[in-house]
Amino acid sequence: MHRLARIRPSNLVILTVLPFILYLFTTVPNYRRSITAIVGIEPGAGVLLRDWLLVMAVLVAGIVWPLLQRRGKADGGRGRIVALAALIGNAALAVALAAFGDLSALASSIVANALDPVTSEMVVRAVTPRQLTPEGTAYVAGQLDTALWIYAALTGALAVAALVELGTGRKLGRWVPLGLLVLNGTGLVYMMLAAHIGFASGLFTTLRAGIFAYLLAGCLGLTWAGLLFLTPSRSTTKVWGTVCAVALVLAGVLWMQPHESFVLTGSLDKRVAIVKGTPKSLVDAVRFGEFEGAPEREIGLRSTASNDNALTLIADGSQVSAALLPAELAPEGMPVLWQTSQLPDRFRIPAVFLFVGGLLLGVLTFSAHQHGRHPLSVSAEFFIDTVRGIPMLVIILFVGLPFAGALKDVSGGTIDMPNVLRGVIAIAIGYSAYLAEIFRAGIEAVPQGQVEAARSLGLNNYKVARLVVLPQALKIVIPPLGNEFIAILKDTSLLSILSVRDVTQRMREFQSASFLPFAPFNSAAILYVCLTLAAASLIASIERRYDVKRR
16 A cells, blocks of 8 residues: 555556557557557558567667776675676677567668668668668668677677686776766667657657657756856956957958849749749849839749850740849840849848847846846846747647748758757747746756855856755756646647648548548557656656655
8 A cells, every 4th residue: 555655646547548549559440540550550560669679678778887897895796797798788688689589670761761761772762651672671681680690799798708807807908988978878778869769650650750850959058047147257347348349340341241242033914934043132123023123013933044044035935034133244235124133142142140249248248237237148038938929830840840941041951950959959949938937947956055155165067056046946846847848849849830740740641541520630649648647647756756846
C-alpha cells in the first residue's frame, strides 16, 4: 500500500481504465487502424522493434562499464562488479549479433530515411515508407556486418583486458573507457534522438521535437535571464555608442556606392520578362504597377534565365512584349516605359542591416544609460516582452516559411533547414521568453547574502553564478520548468502546419483518407494524455528527489 500511495492519482485513473483502452485499440477496427496510422507503425514493425531493442541493449551495456568501473571501494566494490558484468554482457551480445543476428531490416530502414530519395540512387522512388533498392540493401548489409564484427572484436578484447586487470591489478588506461563511452554514447543518442524508428515514427517525431525544443529553449532562456542581470561598467556607454556610430557610418558608405540603372522597355500588351536575379523590390514594382504610367491592373510576368533570353522572347512576341533590363542592355529604338536606379544587393543588404542595427543599438544604449543598466540587459527584456506577445503559431509560421526561405536565399541554398528543425527552432524561440522569466525568478530567490559571501571568498562573477546561484535557482524552478516541458510537448502539434509528420499530422492525414468522425481524434487525444501524464510523473519523481515541494 505504501508503494501504491506514491503513485500519482492521475496515473491511478489511467491504470484503472488501461484495460478498456487496450481493448479499444486491439479489438475495435477503426481505433486499431487509427492508432496504427497515428503512431506511425510501418510494415515489419515487430522485426524493427526487436532489432532496435537489441541495439539499445548493446549500447546501454557498453556505457555502464566506463561509468561505473572507477567507483572502486566506495560501494564495497559492487560498482566495479556490475561494470564488469555489463562489459562482458556487451561483448557477448555484440558477438552474438555479429555471428547469428540480422539487423539488416533496421539498418536499411534507417539508411533509406536518412538519404534524399530524389538524389540518391539507393532509395526506391515514389514508395512509402522509404525502401532501399536491392543493391542498396546488399551494400548496407555488407557494411553493417563488417561494423558489427569490428565492434564485437573491440568489446571482446576489452572484456578480456578487464578480466586480466581484475586478476593482476594492472590498469587499462584512462583513454580506453573514455573512448568506449564516447562510441556507445554517440550511438545511443543517435538511436534515441535522430535515427528513423519505423515501429513508431510519428510518436518518436513528436517526442524528439519536444525534447530538442525544450533543451534549446532552456539554453536560450538561461542566456536571456543571465543578460538581465548584467551590470554596466564605466566604459559600457562609450563602447556601445562607438559601435553604433561605426555601424551607421559603414551603412552610409555602402549606401553611397554606385547604383545600377534598370529600364522597363517595350509595351504592356502582354507579359513582362524578368531576368533571374533581378532585385525583388523592382519585380514587385513592375508586377503591381507601382510606376508612373502603369495600368490599373496586375501585370503578368515571365521569368527568364538571362538578358539575351529576355530579348529573344520580346522578338518572338508570342507571350512577352516587354522586359526589365539593365539600362546599358536596353535595345535602341524600343520605347522606355520606366527607368529607375537601385543599389546592388551586395551593398544594399549589408547597408540596411548596418543601418537598422545601428539605430537599434543607439536606442538600446540610450535607454540603458538612462536607467543605469547594460544595453544587453535592455535588449533581453525587450525580446522577452515582445516574444511573449506573439502567438506561437505565428512564430512557427514566420520561422518556418519566410525566415527559413530568406536564410536559404541569402546563403545561396547552403542553409536549407528541414521542416522539423524549423519548427524546433520556432518553438524554442517562443518558449525561451517564458523560461527566461522562470530562471529570473529562481535567481532572484537565492538570498543575496550567499552571493556576497561567495564574492568575499574571492570568486569571480562566473564562478558565483555556476557554483552558488544556478544550483540553488535550478532546484527552485524545477516545478515550473516541468510545466513548460509539458506545454512544449503539446505545442509540437502545431508543427503539423509545416507538414511535419508528427502525431497530429498523421491524425489529419488518416482522418482525411478514412473520413472517420471520432476514432482518429480520440486516439490522438488518448495518446497525448498518456504522454503528458508520463512527463508529469517524471517531473514529480525529480521533485521528490530534490525535495522541492513545500511542506
